Amino acid sequence: MKKTALLFIAILTAIGICAQTDNKMVYPQSTAWNHFVWGVEVGGAIDLTSNDMSTVNLDAYFGYRNELIQALGVGASVNMMVSNSVRSFPVYVLLRTNFRRSPSLLFMDLRGGVVFNNVSNGSQQTGMYLSPGVGINLARSKTFNSYITLSYIYNGMQPFHKGSEYMDINGLSMACLRLGINF
Secondary structure: OHHHHHHHHHHHHHHHHHHOOOOOOOOOOOOHHHHEEEEEEEEEEEEOOOOOOOEEEEEEEEEEOOOOEEEEEEEEEEEEEOOOOOEEEEEEEEEEEOOOOOOOOEEEEEEEEEEEEEEEOOEEEEEEEEEEEEEEEEEEOOOOEEEEEEEEEEEOOOOEEEOOEEEOOOOEEEEEEEEEEEO
């Protein structure tokens, strides 16, 4: 399992290096629309707490960008657990930067906010959502940027009853891989 994970990370890194295009991010005349960014992501997360809550994720965000900040904005996600009917809906603030004015291969991706968990039989919970991660830029042009992120997710889910079963969950910890594009 560890060899497979290391091979997968090595392949993704090689794809990122090969997919790099012109590293000069060119901003035409400065207008308000040059600093607007929006993007979408698709991914999956593996439950590290052994509660059978691995997910398929869909994310969307919008915000501000400049030469130093790739994205500073707000986003929302739909996290669908694959083995049961539990759904999570995080709403977060996003900061993505490489701490440099010029584009680079790697960047930092930080997300924090609140998550609305729809657990079972219509019952809902609200908790804290944190997701620090790192990303690899893939293809880039004047109009779009594609990337892969690997991050940790903390979902502040609390214990609940699923039918006759008691789910003793005190927060979910997950490892998440996302493929995204922004414009």
